Amino acid sequence: xxxxxxxxxxxxxxxxxxxxxxxxxxxxxxxxxxxxxxxxxxxxxxxxxxxxxxxxxxxxxxxxxxxxxxxxxxxxxxxxxxxxxxxxxxxxxxxxxxxxxxxxxxxxxxxxxxxxxxxxxxxxxxxxxxxxxxxxxxxxxxxxxxxxxxxxxxxxxxxxxxxxxxxxxxxxx
Amino acid sequence: xxxxxxxxxxxxxxxxxxxxxxxxxxxxxxxxxxxxxxxxxxxxxxxxxxxxxxxxxxxxxxxxxxxxxxxxxxxxxxxxxxxxxxxxxxxxxxxxxxxxxxxxxxxxxxxxxxxxxxxxxxxxxxxxxxxxxxxxxxxxxxxxxxxxxxxxxxxxxxxxxxxxxxxxxxxxxxxxxxxxxxxxxxxxxxxxxxxxxxxxxxxxxxxxxxxxxxxxxxxxxxxxxxxxxxxxxxxxxxxxxxxxxxxxxxxxxxxxxxxxxxxxxxxxxxxxxxxxxxxxxxxxxxxxxxxxxxxxxxxxxxxxxxxxxxxxxxxxxxxxxxxxxxxxxxxxxxxxxxxxxxxxxxxxxxxxxxxxxxxxxxxxxxxxxxxxxxxxxxxxxxxxxxxxxxxxxxxxxxxxxxxxxxxxxxxxxxxxxxxxxxxxxxxxxxxxxxxxxxxxxxxxxxxxxxxxxxxxxxxxxxxxxxxxxxxxxxxxxxxxxxxxxxxxxxxxxxxxxxxxxxxxxxxxxxxxxxxxx
Numbered sequence: 082x083x084x085x086x087x088x089x090x091x092x093x094x095x096x097x098x099x100x101x102x103x104x105x106x107x108x109x110x111x112x113x114x115x116x117x118x119x120x121x122x123x124x125x126x127x128x129x130x131x132x133x134x135x136x137x138x139x140x141x142x143x144x145x146x147x148x149x150x151x152x153x154x155x156x157x158x159x160x161x162x163x164x165x166x167x168x169x170x171x172x173x174x175x176x177x178x179x180x181x182x183x184x185x186x187x188x189x190x191x192x193x194x195x196x197x198x199x200x201x202x203x204x205x206x207x208x209x210x211x212x213x214x215x216x217x218x219x220x221x222x223x224x225x226x227x228x229x230x231x232x233x234x235x236x237x238x239x240x241x242x243x244x245x246x247x248x249x250x251x252x253x254x
Numbered sequence: 255x256x257x258x259x260x261x262x263x264x265x266x267x268x269x270x271x272x273x274x275x276x277x278x279x280x281x282x283x284x285x286x287x288x289x290x291x292x293x294x295x296x297x298x299x300x301x302x303x304x305x306x307x308x309x310x311x312x313x314x315x316x317x318x319x320x321x322x323x324x325x326x327x328x329x330x331x332x333x334x335x336x337x338x339x340x341x342x343x344x345x346x347x348x349x350x351x352x353x354x355x356x357x358x359x360x361x362x363x364x365x366x367x368x369x370x371x372x373x374x375x376x377x378x379x380x381x382x383x384x385x386x387x388x389x390x391x392x393x394x395x396x397x398x399x400x401x402x403x404x405x406x407x408x409x410x411x412x413x414x415x416x417x418x419x420x421x422x423x424x425x426x427x428x429x430x431x432x433x434x435x436x437x438x439x440x441x442x443x444x445x446x447x448x449x450x451x452x453x454x455x456x457x458x459x460x461x462x463x464x465x466x467x468x469x470x471x472x473x474x475x476x477x478x479x480x481x482x483x484x485x486x487x488x489x490x491x492x493x494x495x496x497x498x499x500x501x502x503x504x505x506x507x508x509x510x511x512x513x514x515x516x517x518x519x520x521x522x523x524x525x526x527x528x529x530x531x532x533x534x535x536x537x538x539x540x541x542x543x544x545x546x547x548x549x550x551x552x553x554x555x556x557x558x559x560x561x562x563x564x565x566x567x568x569x570x571x572x573x574x575x576x577x578x579x580x581x582x583x584x585x586x587x588x589x590x591x592x593x594x595x596x597x598x599x600x601x602x603x604x605x606x607x608x609x610x611x612x613x614x615x616x617x618x619x620x621x622x623x624x625x626x627x628x629x630x631x632x633x634x635x636x637x638x639x640x641x642x643x644x645x646x647x648x649x650x651x652x653x654x655x656x657x658x659x660x661x662x663x664x665x666x667x668x669x670x671x672x673x674x675x676x677x678x679x680x681x682x683x684x685x686x687x688x689x690x691x692x693x694x695x696x697x698x699x700x701x702x703x704x705x706x707x708x709x710x711x712x713x714x715x716x717x718x719x720x721x722x723x724x725x726x727x728x729x730x731x732x733x734x735x736x737x738x739x740x741x742x743x744x745x746x747x748x749x750x751x752x753x754x755x756x757x758x759x760x761x762x763x764x765x766x767x768x769x770x771x
Binding site for chain 1: 288298299300321322324325326327332353356745
C-alpha cells in the first residue's frame with residue numbers, strides 16, 4: 082500500500098540543491114535524512130522517483146519504529162557512497178557475499194531487535210542488510226536442536242506429535 | 255514540522271507496531287517476531303544453514319542428525335518454508351534414507367553436495383557409496399573416512415559418477431594398520447577438476463594420470479612414506495593443472511646420490527604453486543617443477559635454510575634469461591614471489607627470517623607480502639633489512655597488518671613505482687577471514703614517485719575513497735603517474751566514470767566485468 086502523504090514545503094528542510102527526505106516512523110517520529118544516504122533502499126529510491134513526477138514534496142511513512150529506523154539509517158550512513166554488490170539492482174544475484182566485520186558488530190543486538198531490523202530491511206529493499214541479518218540469525222540457530230531453535234526465536238510448536246517427527250509430511254497447520 | 259497534516263494519514267497506516275510485537279509472544283504464536291518475517295526472508299535465513307564446507311579434521315563425536323534440517327520440525331510454517339527452500343537440501347543428508355529421499359525430492363535437480371564425517375562405524379562408507387551410486391546429481395564429495403582401505407573399494411562398488419567435480423578425502427585418525435589406499439576411485443569421476451587429499455598415504459597416485467581433467471590438486475598431511483619420484487610421476491600426467499598445493503607433505507624421501515635421475519616436469523597451465531610445511535626441504539621438489547605460466551609461488555612456514563639456494567637459483571636465473579629455450583631456464587618464470595608467515599613459526603623466524611634468503615634478488619621481482627602478523631613488530635624491520643634498499647620497483651600488498659604505519663617501510667624503496675593493492679577475495683565464507691577495509695589512500699600517500707597503481711580483488715571501494723586515493727597519488731607522483739587499473743573489484747560503473755571524468759579515461763582502466771558477477 083502507498084505510504085506517501087503530502088506535506089507542505091515548509092515541513093521539509095533542505096531547500097535548494099540539498100536533497101533531504103522526511104521519514105516518518107510508526108511511532109510518529111519525523112526523521113530528516115539525506116536522500117543520498119537512503120539511496121541504498123530500492124523502496125526509497127522508487128518513492129523518490131515518484132516524487133520527481135510532481136512538484137509536491139512528500140514524506141515517506143514507514144511501518145516500523147523510530148528506534149529501528151535509526152538503526153537502518155545508521156547502516157546506510159556507514160555504507161554511504163560504497164558500492165555493495167547485493168544492492169545493485171542491475172547486478173546478477175551474487176553468491177555468498179563476504180562477511181563484513183562492521184556488520185557483525187552492528188548486528189550484535191538482541192533477538193527481537195535483529196528481527197525488526199531484518200523486517201525493516203526487507204520492507205525498504207536493502208538486500209545487503211537483509212543478507213547480513215539473515216546470516217546473523219542463521220548463526221544463532223545453526224547446530225541447535227529443534228527445541229533450542231524454538232526457544233531462541235520464540236516459536237511455538239504447532240505440530241501434532243505425529244507431524245513433528247515426520248519431516249516430510251505436508252503441514253496442515 | 256507539519257505533524258498536523260500528517261496525523262490523519264498516520265492513523266490510516268497499517269503497521270505492525272514493534273511494541274505490540276514484543277508482547278505478542280504470549281498471545282499468539284502467529285504474531286511472534288520471527289513468525290511475521292516474510293517468507294522470502296525466512297528462506298534466506300535457511301539458505302545460510304547447511305554446512306557446505308565440512309570440517310576436515312575428523313573428530314570422534316558422531317553427529318547422527320543433519321542439524322540444519324531441524325528447522326523442518328520447529329513449526330508448520332517453518333516446515334512449509336523449508337520444503338520450498340532449495341538451498342537447504344543441496345547438501346545431501348545421509349543419516350537415514352528418509353532424509354536422503356526428502357532431499358532428493360526437494361532439491362529439484364540442483365547439483366548436490368555430499369559431506370560425510372563419520373569416523374565411527376561402517377555407515378560412512380555405505381552412505382558415500384550409495385549416494386554416488388544412485389544419485390547422478392552429486393557434484394561434490396567431502397569424505398572423512400574411518401578406514402583408509404575403504405577408499406579402494408569405492409570404484410568397484412559405485413561405477414562412474416558423471417557430474418562429480420570435486421572430491422575431498424581425509425582420514426579420521428592416525429590409524430596405522432588400515433591399509434594403504436590408492437586413488438583408483440578417481441577413475442570413476444570423468445569430469446573431476448578438484449582433488450583434495452588429507453592425512454592419507456597416496457601410495458598409488460597413478461590413477462591421477464588418467465584424470466586429465468584435474469586442474470586443482472591439494473595434498474595435506476600426507477604420509478611421509480611417499481617418495482619424490484611418486485609425486486613427480488603423478489604430476490607428470492596432470493597437464494591441465496592450474497593449482498598445486500602441497501602442505502605438510504614434506505619431507506618426501508630426499509634424493510641422494512643413489513637416486514635415479516628425475517627429469518623435471520613441465521606444467522604449462524600452472525598458475526599457483528604452494529609448498530608448505532613446518533620443517534621441510536622443498537628444494538628438490540621445487541627444482542623438478544617447471545611452470546612457465548606460474549604467477550604465484552607460495553612458501554609458507556618452510557625451513558628456509560634448506561630452500562634458500564633453490565629459490566635463488568630459480569628466480570635469478572630465469573628472470574635473467576627469459577628468452578632461453580631450455581627447460582631449466584623456463585623454470586624460473588615466476589612473476590611473483592609470495593612469502594607467507596604463521597604465528598606458530600615465530601620462534602623459528604626469530605632465528606632465520608624468511609626474507610633473508612631473497613636479499614639480492616633481481617629488482618624485476620614483484621614482491622607479494624600478505625598476511626603478516628600485526629603483533630610481530632620486527633617484521634617491518636625485516637622487510638627493510640632483507641631487501642636491497644632502493645632496488646624494489648614493484649610491490650603487491652594485501653591484508654598486510656603492520657602495527658605501525660607503512661610509511662617507514664615505503665620510505666626505503668625510493669624506486670618503487672608499481673604498486674598493487676590486493677585484498678584477497680573471500681569466497682570461503684566458512685573461513686570467516688579477518689576483513690580489513692583497505693585504506694589505500696593512506697598507504698600510497700607516502701610512496702615517493704608512483705607511476706602505476708593496480709587495485710585488485712578489493713570488494714570495498716567507494717567513489718570518495720578512490721577519488722581521494724587518486725588525488726594523493728597524482729600529487730606524490732610529481733606528474734609521473736600514468737595508470738590506475740581496477741581489476742576484479744566491486745565498484746559501480748558510475749564510480750569508475752567519475753574517476754575517468756576527473757583523471758582521464760587513458761589513466762583509469764577498469765576491467766569492466768567485475769562487480770557484476
